[in-house]
Amino acid sequence: MxxxxxxxxxxxxxxxxxxxxxxxxxxxxxxxxxxxxxxxxxxxxxxxxxxxxxxxxxxxxxxxxxxxxxxxxxxxxxxxxxxxxxxxxxxxxxxxxDQSISWESVKIQGIQEPRRSELAIPINDTYNEFVKSLSRLELIALMTIIGEMSAEYVIDHLKIEAIQLIRARSRALQKMRKVLF
Known part of the structure; x- marks a missing residue:
């Protein structure tokens, strides 16, 4: 050194x-x-x-x-x-x-509505086609995916086994991907 x-x-x-x-x-x-x-x-x-x-x-x-x-x-x-x-x-x-905007840019540019992608707003025909393609069990699984029902409620009250629900969720997600992508 x-x-x-x-x-x-x-x-x-x-x-x-x-x-x-x-x-x-x-x-x-x-x-x-x-x-x-x-x-x-x-x-x-x-x-x-x-x-x-x-x-x-x-x-x-x-x-x-x-x-x-x-x-x-x-x-x-x-x-x-x-x-x-x-x-x-x-x-x-x-x-x-990281997603926040500064007050200075709001004063200059004004507040703008966030842009939504087409995937955020499902087209009615596509959505209906997707829902119609699901079985009753897959529909229930979809409800758990989007948070309308809890998995515990489905297992306890609708008498569906946990493994059945997991498999139905997987099938519903596969069908959703197929329709959307």
Whole structure:
């Protein structure tokens, strides 16, 4: 490791902000290469640089010259952090944030009705054809699929065995796919 890097890391550990900035600038090409690999829609260049500087600080604090060089530690920590950010953004319970619209865009463009695909609005003939093709058991299974009846109610009150219901649901879904696609 270069002497300059060691001095900068020591200063960062001592709390020197200027040393952190110099160390960050020294590893800017590494930051650029890592940032190019990952895409986060709402992250701009400044956000990435801020995250990278925080990770640079954390890496400098935990760095030990006996365990390798600083560059590889920093690259690993930055790549892992980028993957964590991507996992966080792709998490199912946060998808609503990705689908939300900003107040500024509403003021500019106004509120628009969401567009519906043709599959969301079944055509009457196709729907009737599909329903007519189902047996009584498959109709009951369809009711459980769309949430009109619970599987427990069907099993307990309509005296249909669980395995029969599972198979009927599978057949109903196959017929639905055949009609829709």
């Amino acid at each position: 270069r002497v300059k890097e060691r001095k900068l890391i020591k200063k960062v550990k001592a709390g020197d902000d200027e040393a952190l900035e110099k160390l960050f600038v020294l590893y800017k090409p590494l930051v650029n290469s890592v940032v190019k690999k990952y895409y986060l829609g709402h992250y701009d260049r400044n956000d990435w640089e801020q995250e990278a500087m925080i990770i640079c600080y954390e890496a400098a604090l935990v760095y030990s010259s006996e365990k390798g060089n600083f560059g590889s530690l920093y690259k690993t920590k930055l790549s892992n952090h980028a993957r964590t950010l991507i996992r966080y953004n792709n998490a199912f319970k946060r998808q609503v944030y």
